[in-house]
Amino acid sequence: MADPVSIRSPRIYASVLAATLLTVAMGAWSGASLGPWAFAVLFVAVTVTGIPHGAIDHLVAAQLWGLDHTWSDQAKFYGGYLAAMALYGGLWLIAPAWSLAVFLAMTMYHFGQADLAYWGLPPLPARFLYLSRGLLLIGGPVAAFPGIVDPIFRAIGGVHLLNWPLIETAPNVLFAGLAGQHVLALGVAALGAEVDPLREAGREMLNVAVFTALFGLVHPLVAFSVYFGLWHSLGHILELLRFFRRRGEAMSLGNFYREATLFTLLPFVGLGGLYAAAQSFGQETEMIALLFILIAIMTLPHMVVVERLYWEREQQRSPAP
Template identity: 40%
Template sequence: MRHPVPLLNIILTGSVILAVGLSFLAPETMEWIAPWFLFFTVFVIGIPHGAVDHVVAADLYGMRQRLTDHLLFYSSYLLVMLLVGLLWFFYPLAGMILFLLISVYHFGQADMVALVQTGSPFSGLFSWSRGLMIIAAIIFADPYVCLPIIEAAIRMSPEWFSFLYHHSTIILITAIAQYFVLVLLVLSSGALNVSRLRFLGDSLLLTALLVLTHPLIGFALYFALWHSMGHVQEMIAFFRDNGRHVTIWSFYRMAIPFTLVSLFGLAVLFFVQRTFSVGNEMISLLFILISVLTLPHMIIVDRMYARKTD
């Protein structure tokens, strides 16, 4: 498993086993709770993990309490968000492509740093391979759930997606196969930050989650328990290395203001959707919000990882 804290790995493993079991025993119930569970996990765990970027940036860039330092950071951060938002508004297909590419890289990179030795022959390739498997499994394990969400977000007719519907199984198998080929190569190289058993178990558990559960449940659990909680631990360690005494509770207190801003952003997107008939799905709007927040967050995280390896 990717977490250094045993309790988190127990929670992660237990959550996956429970989700997979309920997906077989009570599929209709899981389908009903999926959207609510997604919104809950995104706003309780997912969004807060990126809501302390301003504090991370203060340590990364040596920002003091001067107003000019903070104005420069916030204006740059908001400008990136605005540009991504405008791309979605005027060219939604381009916005979706950018979001998928960013997600593949960001998810894969975060997991790579925890599992594989940075700088090893397979580290860069592993980032893209794992990220591709994650995104492909979320979309194509049950294309009749996720492709309509994408259709609503990019405002294109279903006819454009006929190829993806018809070849979803092949795409899914190919994405999983390429990942496990690389898993075997990494295992043979031994360039790991965890034991071989934990590395293989993590890969199998994640694949089972994404393939066997409802796509929104699978994404929610991955985003919350793998990705976001992993980042929270890394950021707490980063703060402590820079002389800040941060606990999980103080981390969440720091995250509250910008988490509330994100909620306001979702409300604005909902208003735009209602006013201009931009799409017809709140879930699509949630993913647009995540994409708007992801690029500037990824830039900060990239710099944080670079600092650790300097």
């Protein structure tokens, strides 16, 4: 039985690439202004693919850890999931700056892993490559638009971004360095990858060019929305379809969204309230900061599930001792 499509399937990849380039063109034309539509773009990206991509973690965990539909097994999963969210949420109240640092670090790793795990590298070089991709994705918009990101960082964790040495003195050099280090990392990693180095390295070099344009020319809120919604979340949803197919369970895109409905709608209510509050009171920075904190709290347990998924695949690729 053939695997379902992935984010790298020609038609899907071409569509995502086209949408991203259209965003880059619009961003270059309109500049870094943030109109009401930009917050709406984030809202749509988070609700259509962002939240759903982690909304069936309970089904994925059941496959990975062999959990049944018993009360005890369900309590193990939901108890652990909610406990991780509660502990991390408490950390935001106690040490917001450290919580922000943890969020940025785990997001860099998580994004890079989702993008490049298919290269099939050994564990150590793979993780260096993941962090290299994440540095570009997270550090790029920070270096390109420090004046825009700084108020959000201050609202989230009391971090004064504009006081950082390179951000203050040479943001353009820093941005170029972030892109350059990933080009170098891809070139080195391609030598040991399981994939066709010419084709896949070439495509990833194109992706780097597109991401550099996206995060360098487009308002960081819109750029994040496009990457998070189209590249990361959609890619993960398609990866889950492949995961269940390998497990012998047919799951279509329609099946996925039906299974994800409950845990998509619950956060959707809160996001709707955030959007309404931002529109009514004009406190966009505070609302965006709160939104990212909520994303961070939900990301921690989700990342544990995803890490297990990719760890299992690494074990299957590793030769038997």
